[in-house]
Amino acid sequence: MYKIAIAGTGYVGLVTAVCLASKGFSVTCVDVDADKVKAMAAGHCPIYEEGLPELMKEHRNNLTYTTDYRSAYKDADVVYIGVGTPEKKDGSANLDYVRTVAEQIAESAEKDCVVVIKSTVPIGTNQSILALLQEKAAKGVTFEIASNPEFLSQGTAVKDTLHASRIVIGTQTPHARKVLTDIYEAFGQPIVNTDIKSAEMIKYASNDFLALKISYMNEIANLCEITGADVQDVARGMGYDPRIGNKFLAAGIGYGGSCFPKDTKALHWLANFNDYELKTIKAAIEVNENQKLKLLKKSRKYCSSLQGKRIAVLGLTFKPGTDDLRDAPSLQNIPYLLESGAEVFAWDPVGIPNFKKLYPNELQYCETIEEALHGAELCFIFTEWPQVKALDPAVFVRQMASPVILDGRNCFDLKAMEALPVVYDSIGRRAIRNLAK
Numbered sequence: 451m452y453k454i455a456i457a458g459t460g461y462v463g464l465v466t467a468v469c470l471a472s473k474g475f476s477v478t479c480v481d482v483d484a485d486k487v488k489a490m491a492a493g494h495c496p497i498y499e500e501g502l503p504e505l506m507k508e509h510r511n512n513l514t515y516t517t518d519y520r521s522a523y524k525d526a527d528v529v530y531i532g533v534g535t536p537e538k539k540d541g542s543a544n545l546d547y548v549r550t551v552a553e554q555i556a557e558s559a560e561k562d563c564v565v566v567i568k569s570t571v572p573i574g575t576n577q578s579i580l581a582l583l584q585e586k587a588a589k590g591v592t593f594e595i596a597s598n599p600e601f602l603s604q605g606t607a608v609k610d611t612l613h614a615s616r617i618v619i620g621t622q623t624p625h626a627r628k629v630l631t632d633i634y635e636a637f638g639q640p641i642v643n644t645d646i647k648s649a650e651m652i653k654y655a656s657n658d659f660l661a662l663k664i665s666y667m668n669e670i671a672n673l674c675e676i677t678g679a680d681v682q683d684v685a686r687g688m689g690y691d692p693r694i695g696n697k698f699l700a701a702g703i704g705y706g707g708s709c710f711p712k713d714t715k716a717l718h719w720l721a722n723f724n725d726y727e728l729k730t731i732k733a734a735i736e737v738n739e740n741q742k743l744k745l746l747k748k749s750r751k752y753c754s755s756l757q758g759k760r761i762a763v764l765g766l767t768f769k770p771g772t773d774d775l776r777d778a779p780s781l782q783n784i785p786y787l788l789e790s791g792a793e794v795f796a797w798d799p800v801g802i803p804n805f806k807k808l809y810p811n812e813l814q815y816c817e818t819i820e821e822a823l824h825g826a827e828l829c830f831i832f833t834e835w836p837q838v839k840a841l842d843p844a845v846f847v848r849q850m851a852s853p854v855i856l857d858g859r860n861c862f863d864l865k866a867m868e869a870l871p872v873v874y875d876s877i878g879r880r881a882i883r884n885l886a887k
């Protein structure tokens with residue numbers, strides 16, 4: 451059994467660590483945040499992710515948490531790098547954390563080691579990290595590098611890792627390939643072996659393709675609104691074609707999260723840097739920026755001013771199943787509502803503590819959907835939480851002062867809404883206007 455260390459305990463690092471531990475590997479998780487390490491060692495899971503706390507607990511004997519990278523990397527056979535690569539101001543990926551970890555590995559490793567980059571990194575990064583490792587390596591220590599991109603989604607991260615659609619392994623030496631193949635044999639999923647640059651590219655190309663698919667459907671949705679077609683019917687009709695597939699065809703108020711916005715910009719930047727313009731990705735980014743403001747534009751049709759209006763907001767996170775707010779449409783829309791003088795009453799099952807850190811007093815946080823809707827003149831739906839989708843639409847009529855519902859995630863059936871005295875305007879579908887002016 452290989453001795454494994456993992457740098458970074460975010461979504462990628464921690465989920466990878468726990469899933470490897472569940473397959474019997476002994477894994478040491480390294481993080482710079484001493485409080486986080488202490489909490490994990492005491493059995494606390496630092497991220498909201500279905501199934502992760504249970505798995506972490508079940509396999510605690512295979513998991514060690516530490517800030518002491520020297521002892522973790524000293525005799526590791528394999529070190530995974532799973533730290534963040536956030537977006538820089540110009541759109542390129544910030545590789546500072548990856549480089550710092552690589553330097554720490556180089557200064558600590560006392561035996562030969564395969565370094566596996568799981569973080570999403572621009573094409574060519576593995577090569578430059580290998581050069582850094584070799585340059586700083588202690589005498590006699592040989593490093594090999596492998597690119598092993600991550601395809602997990604937040605909210606389903608454990609399932610996505612244990613039952614991955616594919617495992618991509620980019621290597622340049624037979625030994626590194628063998629080590630990674632040995633490790634992933636236990637997962638029983640299809641393995642795609644490639645060279646390193648192709649593995650790096652597979653990650654960006656996959657994420658950007660999905661982002662493009664969403665932006666494409668959002669444009670079709672906008673055209674559906676103009677022409678009178680229904681985007682959900684359109685998506686249903688398209689999705690039966692196996693060449694298209696029925697996933698990621700849901701129109702809405704744009705993609706958010708820590709990956710698609712960052713990865714589209716990073717690939718676009720990389721192309722520009724190499725004197726090439728990725729026109730499709732550029733368009734996907736532009737469409738997404740506009741789409742995020744779609745509900746605000748719609749709101750103008752129903753009220754000329756937001757000043758003093760009581761507004762309900764359902765959903766703060768970038769998607770259901772996570773408490774993550776990164777690039778969530780709520781973060782672009784709510785400040786505008788507040789600046790326009792509206793009073794905002796927000797509900798989210800798990801996103802409120804994080805939102806409160808950014809806006810402690812500016813809005814009212816509600817424990818129930820009913821409380822948020824009570825007395826509201828306008829309701830914005832930003833996240834399709836199951837609790838929202840399960841609502842009896844009559845609740846809008848019962849609770850709101852004037853039931854004008856702007857749904858950015860197409861949570862409700864048009865027929866159900868049609869029967870009620872409401873305004874219901876969603877994405878890519880006909881608007882229902884059953885309220886007397």
Ligand code: UGA
Binds near residue numbers: 601604664697710
């Ligand atoms: C995404 C990818 O799906 C993962 O495969 C990848 O590993 C991950 O990024 C990453 O690079 O780490 P994630 O950001 O967690 O995962 O979330 P997604 O489920 O892909 O959703 C992203 C955004 O697209 C959300 O805002 C969601 O609301 C939006 N979306 C998704 C749509 O607007 N329409 C759809 O049909 C699907």
